[in-house]
Amino acid sequence: MTAEPASGGRRRRASELALFGGPPAFAEPLHVGSPNIGDRDRLMERIGGLLDRRWLTNEGPLVREFEEAVAAFLGVRHCVAMSSGTVALQIAIRAAGMIGETLVSPLTFVATVHALQWQGLTPRFCDVDPATHNLDPHRVEEMITPRTTGILGVHLWGRPCAIEALTAIAERRGLTLIFDAAHAFGCSHRGQMIGAFGRAEVLSFHATKFVNTFEGGAIVTNDDDLAERARLMRNHGFADYDEVSCVGTNGKMSEVAAAMGLTSLEARDRFYDDNRRNYDAYRAGLEGIGGVDLIAYDEDELCNRNYVVIEVDESASLARDDLQRLLWAENVLARRYFFPGCHRAEPYRSLFPRAGLELPETERLTGRLLALPTGTAMDAASIDVVTDLIRRAMAGGPQLSRRLQMARSAAADISTPGGG
Numbered sequence: 001m002t003a004e005p006a007s008g009g010r011r012r013r014a015s016e017l018a019l020f021g022g023p024p025a026f027a028e029p030l031h032v033g034s035p036n037i038g039d040r041d042r043l044m045e046r047i048g049g050l051l052d053r054r055w056l057t058n059e060g061p062l063v064r065e066f067e068e069a070v071a072a073f074l075g076v077r078h079c080v081a082m083s084s085g086t087v088a089l090q091i092a093i094r095a096a097g098m099i100g101e102t103l104v105s106p107l108t109f110v111a112t113v114h115a116l117q118w119q120g121l122t123p124r125f126c127d128v129d130p131a132t133h134n135l136d137p138h139r140v141e142e143m144i145t146p147r148t149t150g151i152l153g154v155h156l157w158g159r160p161c162a163i164e165a166l167t168a169i170a171e172r173r174g175l176t177l178i179f180d181a182a183h184a185f186g187c188s189h190r191g192q193m194i195g196a197f198g199r200a201e202v203l204s205f206h207a208t209k210f211v212n213t214f215e216g217g218a219i220v221t222n223d224d225d226l227a228e229r230a231r232l233m234r235n236h237g238f239a240d241y242d243e244v245s246c247v248g249t250n251g252k253m254s255e256v257a258a259a260m261g262l263t264s265l266e267a268r269d270r271f272y273d274d275n276r277r278n279y280d281a282y283r284a285g286l287e288g289i290g291g292v293d294l295i296a297y298d299e300d301e302l303c304n305r306n307y308v309v310i311e312v313d314e315s316a317s318l319a320r321d322d323l324q325r326l327l328w329a330e331n332v333l334a335r336r337y338f339f340p341g342c343h344r345a346e347p348y349r350s351l352f353p354r355a356g357l358e359l360p361e362t363e364r365l366t367g368r369l370l371a372l373p374t375g376t377a378m379d380a381a382s383i384d385v386v387t388d389l390i391r392r393a394m395a396g397g398p399q400l401s402r403r404l405q406m407a408r409s410a411a412a413d414i415s416t417p418g419g420g
């Protein structure tokens, strides 16, 4: 499936924008995170097989095959598949024996931080490097106290953290280092696939991810003991029939999820290619628009480019939120990932009301970032329309800003009791 521009790709004047009453540029919504889907026949064949076997979950053959395929692809000894990336994070934290205070980036999906809190740890928000959007190792070093026991790095947008610097800090200061690699499946760092760094890395195979299992996740690690503990914990602690060896939960991946995972994995070359094509089309289309910067990926590394993210800075003639409003009216459902930052989400906002003061880069970025639709559902023609909308919006300048302001006031008026 590809997106269908409703305007037939025709360039539109500012007065024709949907926000001001024109028809939307796209008849159907374009989603950030629209799933990448592999070969349907192969998927149906696998689903037929699991139904015939009557083996639906609990370490079935498809899950084992998926785990082996992921471990081989990443060049890592163990892959322990889970029901979601969130559960995989929770189990990784517990299986690594983490307790106490852990330094974590606030510029991430809230699941990263919730996993620490859920396990009874205390997240300590540490600012990011504005160039990479990942933990700034200098800030990490400065924030370590006698209570610090771990670091949870996030390879945001699939761009690797400062892995060497964080590893050196963790070793020197005796901290446990794990990575949230939810965005980074299929990405490499210095020629080595993400997955083998730190004590463990956690993948997400959610529907919106590069490779998906509908819902799913995994812990990948070269640590034999950690992998063994994680396997027990994901299945209620069962070491054998009737033998429970530790506290556990239900974090198992189902067979139908693994069927989707194997089928997605087989299609990964197409996913890489489509995302690369989309990214290049965005880069060409956004070229030269003042105040709008597309985040860059390292051309020397393997990269899934599953997130196309722009930074809209103060020099742009429209603010990020106005641009988003304008795009939504056109059915381009751009997302403000990860606004407003985890430190401003509950319970962290109440627990750490002053956290923002120590997070200037995060605060700045959460006001600027906008994720645009990509993935196999997008095509270059639709991206041309999207980038043209952005170009027009930015060229509309103060006049467009005023019209947006008027549109906002009118909306507020309507929602006010007694308003017109």
Ligand code: T4K
Residues within 6 Å of the ligand: 031, 032, 033, 034, 035, 084, 085, 086, 087, 108, 109, 111, 112, 154, 180, 182, 183, 204, 205, 206, 207, 208, 216, 217, 333
């Ligand atoms: N760590 C990081 C860094 C993460 O980004 C995530 C998840 C996790 C950990 C946790 O992993 P999981 O437990 O989820 O495996 C979405 C995803 O639900 C979430 O998995 C993902 N990160 C996050 C970045 O995006 P929301 O709250 O934005 O979901 P929602 O419902 O708004 O959907 C996202 C977009 O995808 C929408 O534009 C609609 C579109 N979509 C979604 C689904 C499910 C589709 O087009 N088709 C679909 O089937 O969190």
